[in-house]
Amino acid sequence: MASGTIxxxxxxxxxxxxxxTRNGAxxxxxxxxxxxxxxxxxxxxxxxxxxxxxxxGEVRGRIEPAP
Numbered sequence: 001m002a003s004g005t006i007x008x009x010x011x012x013x014x015x016x017x018x019x020x021t022r023n024g025a026x027x028x029x030x031x032x033x034x035x036x037x038x039x040x041x042x043x044x045x046x047x048x049x050x051x052x053x054x055x056x057g058e059v060r061g062r063i064e065p066a067p
Contacts, residue, residue, distance in 0.1 A: 041065045 007015035014020040017039065021027055024037035039045070043063045049056030 039063050 007013060007019055018024070021037045027035035027037040029035055041063055044060060045063070046058055046060050048058040
């Protein structure tokens, strides 16, 4: 298990949201038509793992507002 991202040099091989949005310069369009470049309060992040045909499960977390 790695704690960092694994990225490649070409489009489609990004390993994080910051890379995918080119440091926020190219926001993603969501299914509802809105755009997002960074995570926001209330967002839920889900990480899923798989090794071949073996499902390793998932970890979920919600972005909470700063105190």
